[in-house]
Amino acid sequence: MSDSSHLDRMQRKKEVIDERIARASEERGVLILLKGNGKGKSSSAFGTLARSLGHGQKGAVIQFIKGRRETGEYLFFRDHPQLDWHIMGQGFTWETQDRQRDIEAAEAAWEIARGLLEDPAYNVIVLDEMSYMFKYDYLDTAPIVEALLRRPAHQNVIITGRTMALPLQEIADTISTVQDDRHAFRNGVKAQAGIEY
Template structure:
């Protein structure tokens, strides 16, 4: 491609992008769903949270499942003055094998999340692995949908998990699906610090 062709192409592209930017005038918080069977949903959420913290915004994390070991992201962020981190789960359901205890933990986590969703001091709330609570029947998605609709207008929320309740997808602003093409674990590679946790 010649320099002139490249310049012409980039000028046309800039016009398209500038037009889209000029139409995006609404200012409000968004609901982001990170779903799919691939690795990286929570990592993406925490990367976005790092951006928010970089702008001195108050953030919170509620982890609905993780709880058996301290993850690298928790160890890194735990002392940040603009972050509240709540580890509410008891571990993966196949490890706990106690449905009633898991339901109680999910409901306790939801009460914490509900309070945060009502608090305008928070700019970003990460509800990590919350979607499993709906899949397993530990939580009803409808009160969550209503709380998300009523949250402060500027507040951003990210929910992670493999599957998402349809009612959440209907109100989401952004939905990203992480696909699994290959995973080291299936190739016999042990889960390791700094990669899986």
């Protein structure tokens, strides 16, 4: 491609993008769903959280499942003055093997989340691994959808998990699917600190 062809192409692209930017005039918080069977959903959520904290915003994290081991992200963020972190899970469902206990943990986590979704002091809330609560029927989607729709207008919410309940997808602003093309674990590579947790 010649330099002049490249310049023409980039100018046309800039015009399209500038037009899209001009049309996006609404200012409000968004609901982001990070789903799929690939690695990196929670990591993406925590990257966005770090970005918001960098802008001086207040955030909160509720981990619905990851409760048995201190993760690297928790160790990194735990002392941040603008962040509240709640580890509510009892471990993965195949580890606890106690449905009633898992339901009670999910309900306790939801009570904290509901309070945060009513508090205008919070700019970004990460509900990590919440999607499993619907997959295993630990929580009903109806009150969660209602709370998400009534949250303060500026508040951003990120929900992670492999599968995502349809009622959440229907109200989401952004949905990203992380696809699993290959994973080291299936090739016998042990999970390691800093990569998997």
